[in-house]
Each structure stands twice: as C-alpha cells, then as structure tokens.
Amino acid sequence: MVVSYSHEPFINFKEENNTRRFQESLAYIKTQLGKHYPLVINGERIETDEKTLSFNPANKDEVIGSVSLANKELAEHAMQSALDAFESWKKWLPEHRADILFRAAAIMRRRKHEFSSYLVKEAGKPWNEADADTAEAIDFLEYYARQVIELKDGVPVKSRQGEYNQYNYVPLGVGIIISPFNFPLAIMAGTATAAIVTGNTILLKPAGATPVIAAKFVELMEEAGLPKGVLNFVPCRGAEVGDYLVEHPKTRFISFTGSREVGCRIYEKAAKVQVGQKWLKRVIAEMGGKDTVVVDKDADLDLAASSIVYSAFGFAGQKCSAGSRAVVHQDVYDEVLEKAVTLTKKLTVGNPEEVSTYMGPVIHEASYKKIMSYIEVGKEEGKLIAGGNGDDSKGYFIQPTIFADVDENARLMQEEIFGPVVAFSKAKDFNHMMEIANNTDYGLTGALLTQNREHIERAREEFHVGNLYFNRGCTGAIVGYQPFGGFNMSGTDSKAGGPDYLLLHMQAKTTSETF
Numbered sequence: 001m002v003v004s005y006s007h008e009p010f011i012n013f014k015e016e017n018n019t020r021r022f023q024e025s026l027a028y029i030k031t032q033l034g035k036h037y038p039l040v041i042n043g044e045r046i047e048t049d050e051k052t053l054s055f056n057p058a059n060k061d062e063v064i065g066s067v068s069l070a071n072k073e074l075a076e077h078a079m080q081s082a083l084d085a086f087e088s089w090k091k092w093l094p095e096h097r098a099d100i101l102f103r104a105a106a107i108m109r110r111r112k113h114e115f116s117s118y119l120v121k122e123a124g125k126p127w128n129e130a131d132a133d134t135a136e137a138i139d140f141l142e143y144y145a146r147q148v149i150e151l152k153d154g155v156p157v158k159s160r161q162g163e164y165n166q167y168n169y170v171p172l173g174v175g176i177i178i179s180p181f182n183f184p185l186a187i188m189a190g191t192a193t194a195a196i197v198t199g200n201t202i203l204l205k206p207a208g209a210t211p212v213i214a215a216k217f218v219e220l221m222e223e224a225g226l227p228k229g230v231l232n233f234v235p236c237r238g239a240e241v242g243d244y245l246v247e248h249p250k251t252r253f254i255s256f257t258g259s260r261e262v263g264c265r266i267y268e269k270a271a272k273v274q275v276g277q278k279w280l281k282r283v284i285a286e287m288g289g290k291d292t293v294v295v296d297k298d299a300d301l302d303l304a305a306s307s308i309v310y311s312a313f314g315f316a317g318q319k320c321s322a323g324s325r326a327v328v329h330q331d332v333y334d335e336v337l338e339k340a341v342t343l344t345k346k347l348t349v350g351n352p353e354e355v356s357t358y359m360g361p362v363i364h365e366a367s368y369k370k371i372m373s374y375i376e377v378g379k380e381e382g383k384l385i386a387g388g389n390g391d392d393s394k395g396y397f398i399q400p401t402i403f404a405d406v407d408e409n410a411r412l413m414q415e416e417i418f419g420p421v422v423a424f425s426k427a428k429d430f431n432h433m434m435e436i437a438n439n440t441d442y443g444l445t446g447a448l449l450t451q452n453r454e455h456i457e458r459a460r461e462e463f464h465v466g467n468l469y470f471n472r473g474c475t476g477a478i479v480g481y482q483p484f485g486g487f488n489m490s491g492t493d494s495k496a497g498g499p500d501y502l503l504l505h506m507q508a509k510t511t512s513e514t515f
Helices: 016-032 072-089 094-110 112-123 127-151 187-195 211-223 238-247 262-272 301-317 333-344 365-381 430-437 454-462
Strands: 033-036 039-041 045-047 052-054 060-069 163-171 174-178 201-207 232-234 251-257 282-286 291-295 323-329 383-386 401-404 421-427 447-450 469-470 506-514
Touching: 016 112, 033 211, 039 072, 039 333, 052 112, 060 112, 060 211, 072 174, 072 201, 072 232, 072 238, 072 323, 094 112, 094 127, 094 187, 094 211, 112 127, 112 211, 127 232, 174 187, 174 238, 187 201, 187 211, 187 251, 201 238, 211 232, 238 251, 238 262, 262 282, 262 383, 291 301, 291 430, 301 323, 301 333, 301 447, 323 333, 323 383, 323 430, 333 383, 333 401, 333 421, 365 383, 365 401, 365 421, 421 430, 430 454, 454 469
Parallel strands: 033 060, 174 201, 174 251, 201 232, 251 282, 291 323, 291 447, 323 421, 401 421, 447 469
Antiparallel strands: 039 045, 039 232, 052 060, 163 506, 383 401
C-alpha cells in the first residue's frame, strides 16, 4: 500500500530552541570549511590537477571548499561506469530503488539544519529560504519514491479474448543531470533522484557556484546505500566537458535547469544524432521565466502588495518563479505601489547567517554586475522609487529595487533579470492585464489578485503559464501539491513534483501474448 503524501514542514525560527539549534549547526559548518571534494566515479574518489574554489557570496574572501574538475577523459570514464552500472541497476525492483530514496530522506531529515547551513554559507540563502530548500529536497526524495511504486506495475490496458496485453515502463539509460545554483539542493536532488529511482544511471554536473552542497548530497546517497556507478559526480567546465557529455552518443537524456541561453544550446546539441547513437535524446529543461503578479481593481490591496514584494525579493529574486513584473489596474495602481514601497523599505538586507536577515547577497560577481546593469536600464525606462543601490565590497549585496511606470514592452518587463528588481506597469482593464501578462517569451508562473470570480475563470483559461496562482504570490510551489514547470521559453513543461514527471525518465513498452 502506498502511504499518502504530505510535505516536509518548515522550521519556525521564532521558537528559541529552533534558533539555537540552527546557530549550533552554522557553527559546526564553519569548522568544515576549506575541505576538498574529489570526483566520484564508480564509487572511486578521483583527484584532479584542475580544481575550482567555492566562495561565500556574502563574504567573498571565505572559501567554502575546493572541488576537483573533470576533463574529457574522466567524463568518458564516468560515462562507461554509468553504462556498466545501468545493466544491473535497471533490474532492481522499483520498490527496492525507492527504499534507498526513503532512507536518504530520513538521513537528510535528521541532518536538516546541517544541509540548510551549507545553503546559507555557499548559496547565501537566509534561514527560511535555506530551510525551505532542504525541505523541498526531502519532499522530492519521498514523493518520487512513492510515485515509482505506483508506476511499477504499469498501466492497465484492455485485452481481447485469447490475448493478454500489458503496458509497462522501462528506464531509458544514462542521463546527464545539470543543476542550478538557486536551488542547489532541492532541484539537484529532485532531478538526480527522479532519474535514479526510475532505473537510470547518471552523471551529475552541479552548478559551478554551489558544488560543495552537491558533493555533500552525493555522500548522503552513498550512505543511503546507492550502488557505485549509479550516481557519478563530475563537476566540469560546461563549455567543453559539458558539451562533450550532451553530445555523447551514449547519453540517453539530459535533465537541465538553468538559463534560456544555455537550455536552448543544449536542446540544439542534443537534437543532432551522433555516430553510433541509436536513439533520439530526450531533453527535460526548465529555463527560467518573466513572471507577472496581476492586481485587479477589487483585490485585497494589502495582500496584493505583500504578494508582489515577497514574490519579487525572496532569495534576492534569484528564482525562475520570481515575480519581476507587477501589472496593476489603473484605479488602484498608486495605492498598491505605495504599499509595496513601504513593505520593501522594511526588508532587512545583509548577512544571511543572521536570523533577522530577509535578503542576502546575489550569487557571484557576474550576477551582481548583470543586475546592476539592468538597474541602470531601469533608470532610463521607468521611475526608481525604492532601492537601486549595490555594495560588492565584502559580498554581492543589492538593495530590493522597484521601478514604477514602466512600459509593458520595455526591457525591464521582457528580459529575465534574476535579481531583486521588480517593474510596475499600469493596466487599463482586465483585457489589458491579460494582454500584458502574456506578452513575454516565457510562461512559467503568474498570480492574479482579485475578488472577481469571472476574472478568475477567465485567467484560468487565458493566462498562459504553467503555474498560475490566485490571491497569493507566484513563488513557493510545494512538491506534490503544485507540480512545477512552464510553457514557451520557460522550458519543456516538465512538471517537477508532479504525477507524470517520472514518466519523462522512462519509456513505455507494450507486450501482447496470444493464447
């Protein structure tokens, strides 16, 4: 019997005991900084001459750890190890593969503050954001373990007299998992274990900014009993070794989360059939968004303002679901804008190791420079009414920034910034709201704040995004509750944490026996 699913609860840091335990965990992590993490190929630790350092984005002189980098020869070794391991792993019973995920979830739950503390140090996540990331990783592990048990016997199909038909799912083969920095535990763990639990073997390429968290996860999966060769840890340079793996004739699928630019390049390279390749590679891609919070004239305006602010500035806007556009009905525009500015000016920006910090740094120098350049663009396109300042003297800190009176076709309204910047645009009526909401290349998340039932039902049909929320913000999808993935240039609409996500890692096989 499959146990019903409920998600991992978030920690309440207003309780003194929880605060004390998290501070103890942060203190412990400080004793672990500066360690080196090798490649893991077929269970073997491999040191390389080329290494990369991981830095704390809130304190750029602090080294979190160093990580070995794979070259093409070691990537090929990892591929062969994964191919060999696949021959035995694919024969494991699905429920036995699921047991490893259940055990990994239990270990992570016991060490929850430890993993969250690594997220604070390496990704710059404030406490609540770090805790939510770890909780989501636990959710993915348990949800996908339960899902594969539900799928293990396939789907019933009809049989005529004198025949017996079956419809079952079989794994694909070796996959390349390319994970992002913004949810360096949750998305990395989710994409990796979805592939693994369905009987595939993988090469894991973590985000360059957050490789230590990935290395700790690999250690956890080994502790949970995952056989060697099933998960191979191969940090590498994307432009060279990453492309080599994407183009490899033995690669069966690529699971990618990241920018539109890189995702489109992977899609193009994966489409070319290489010499010796027997299949069309499958690409599972989530490539970002330009997400809109829409406020109707009869909305709860306090709820609308808070939905805009927390959707825009959670984790410094470094979420593909971040609400970087606020489209507000002209009748309430000024009031909503004023409320949003008031809330924004109350947000605390600083060291994410402090429990009182709402927003920490952006991830690295390149991101800092990109966001600051967009702020300069915004000064030309709209009216700067909150924030706009950055400080990279110690870490990569940018104040939460609001631009008002931005044209619906301006760059600030069209291009993904991936930082703490939100543009306000005025709409004449509901038709105009829907027109603006759909006028980007993306289609990931959106939110509508309204008391008008007709408008809710119209938006349900007309607002073209993969995840649409009513009377709340546009971030914070829960595994199993709001399966997550978008339309258009937001990716392949692979709904992570949803009932059909595992099917993307398998292929259906029909067998028919005549008596």
